[in-house]
Structures are given as C-alpha cells and as structure tokens.
C-alpha cells in the first residue's frame with residue numbers, strides 16, 4: 001500500500017518533468033536586436049526588432065545604480081518600441097534599458113529567466129537631438145544692426161505645474177545658438193555663437209541682404225552631439241530706401257522731367273478741348289474769345305446762365321471790362 005503510493009508519486013513527478021522538458025524545448029523566445037534610443041527634443045523612444053509573432057517584449061529600465069522599473073504600456077507588448085519620455089524623470093541621469101522576450105499575454109511559461117538584451121546608456125540631457133529652431137530677422141531702422149529673435153524649441157518635458165518646458169528651461173546657460181550667415185550674393189560663410197536667444201549682429205554691411213540659418217549649440221556635449229538641426233534659411237531684405245544710391249542722380253532727374261512733360265501735355269490737351277467745345281456751343285462767341293482772355297474763358301460757364309441772350313449780353317459786358 002505504502003509502496004504503491006510512493007510509486008504513483010514518482011510516476012507523477014516523472015510525468016511533470018517530461019512535460020516541462022518538452023515545453024521548454026518548444027518555447028523559443030528570440031532576443032531583441034538593434035536596440036536603439038531615438039530621442040528628439042527630450043521625447044525619448046526605445047526601438048528594437050524584430051516584430052514578434054507568438055511571443056512578446058517587456059521593457060525594464062533603470063537609472064544607473066538604481067532599481068529596475070517597468071512601465072504599464074511596455075509590458076508584454078507586441079510592439080517594437082516603447083516611449084519612455086515620461087519615465088526618464090532625471091534628464092541628466094544615465095539610463096539603461098533591457099528588452100525581455102516573454103510569452104504572450106495570458107500564456108503561461110515556467111521559464112525562470114527570459115532572454116534579454118541591454119540597450120546602450122542614454123542620458124536625455126547629453127544625448128537627445130535638438131530640432132530646427134525658428135527665428136525672426138529684424139534690421140534696425142538705421143540699418144546698422146541686424147537682430148535675430150530665436151524661439152526656444154518646446155520639449156516633451158513638463159515641470160511640476162504641468163507647464164511644458166522649452167530647451168532654454170532645461171539647458172539654461174548651457175544653451176547657445178550658432179548663426180551661420182553670408183551675403184545673399186556671395187558664398188563666403190561666417191559664424192557667430194550666442195549665449196542668448198536674441199542674437200545681435202552689429203557689424204554687417206549696411207543695406208546688403210544677408211542670409212542666415214540658426215541651430216542650437218551645446219558645447220558641453222560630446223562633439224558629435226553638440227549641434228542641433230539647422231533651421232530654414234532666411235534672408236534680410238535688400239535696402240531699397242536709398243534709391244539715389246541704387247539708380248543714380250541722372251535717372252531720377254530724368255524721371256522727374258518726363259513726369260513734368262507728361263503733365264504739361266495733359267494740361268495743354270485739356271485746355272484745347274475746352275476751348276474747342278466752347279467755340280462750338282456758341283458760334284458768335286468765337287469772336288469774343290479771340291481776345292484770349294483766360295479768366296473769361298474759365299468763368300464763363302458759371303457766369304452765364306441757360307438763357308442764350310443773357311449769356312451773350314453778360315459775356316460781352318465782361319469782355320468790355
């Protein structure tokens with residue numbers, strides 16, 4: 001009786017071991033490959049491959065030297081990316097992450113440890129790429145100074161009051177901008193590095209159009225991560241107030257003379273027409289008008305009423321004056 005029971009127990013154990021061995025052999029969880037941090041303006045996403053079919057991935061991350069954490073949306077996921085922006089709460093810290101290959105949600109496995117792959121170390125402050133800034137050009141009214149107003153790019157980070165931080169809020173005095181500029185009609189480039197988001201360029205040639213682009217410049221970083229993406233190119237307007245310089249005195253005097261001549265011709269034509277009309281309207285007045293009294297001619301239509309005899313009388317009398 002006792003022996004029988006023991007026998008049964010051993011058999012059961014054997015069956016269980018066999019079962020687990022078989023299930024272990026058939027469960028293959030491929031390791032993640034190409035684990036990469038991609039981060040722009042502090043939006044930080046971990047990506048990897050390949051796409052899973054009958055298994056899933058779980059992401060664990062930690063600040064170097066601290067406990068590992070998981071985040072709800074990257075547990076047993078069938079995706080190949082995990083947005084960790086909100087989890088990396090200390091931008092200056094070094095983070096690393098592990099991608100675990102696990103059974104799909106709801107599938108049991110007796111494996112104690114799943115295959116995993118570690119990412120490189122990543123520090124948002126030192127590694128995130130900075131996008132292209134926007135800026136406005138202002139040329140001083142005396143044309144002596146050009147100022148660029150750069151808008152500090154918003155980041156994916158928020159402060160305690162849920163206010164979005166821009167790159168100036170995060171980098172403070174460590175943020176600089178590099179302006180690259182050239183005359184619109186030349187290719188020789190110059191650079192200026194500014195600690196401020198308002199960049200003054202006092203020594204440009206007056207009245208000349210310059211073209212500018214701007215990028216964030218983080219000199220405290222490793223060489224290959226110092227430069228942000230370059231902005232669109234914008235050019236200052238060419239100076240068009242001093243037409244004397246541009247066209248020369250002769251051309252302007254010529255233009256004025258031509259305008260004067262045209263005006264004179266128009267006046268003469270108008271006067272002739274009026275005179276011709278008046279002569280037609282009252283035939284007998286032709287004689288009176290031959291006196292060529294301009295005052296008489298101009299005022300006659302007002303002075304003389306509709307009555308023709310009256311016109312003749314009054315006009316005659318005015319001529320007599």
Ligand SMILES: *[C@@H]1O[C@H](CO)[C@@H](O)[C@H](O)[C@H]1NC(C)=O
Pocket residue numbers: 026027028029054055103
């Ligand atoms: C997933 O399927 C592949 C091929 O069908 C198989 O080799 C592998 O063991 C399966 N993995 C799991 C975890 O079921």
Ligand SMILES: *[C@@H]1O[C@H](CO)[C@@H](O)[C@H](O)[C@H]1NC(C)=O
Pocket residue numbers: 033034049050
């Ligand atoms: C990993 O990246 C390499 C090179 O970028 C590529 O050739 C390879 O196919 C990638 N592996 C997977 C599983 O996508």
Ligand SMILES: *[C@@H]1O[C@H](CO)[C@@H](O)[C@H](O)[C@H]1NC(C)=O
Pocket residue numbers: 064092093094123
């Ligand atoms: C992060 O790592 C870099 C390089 O390994 C190191 O110089 C730096 O001090 C580290 N930062 C922190 C906050 O541990």
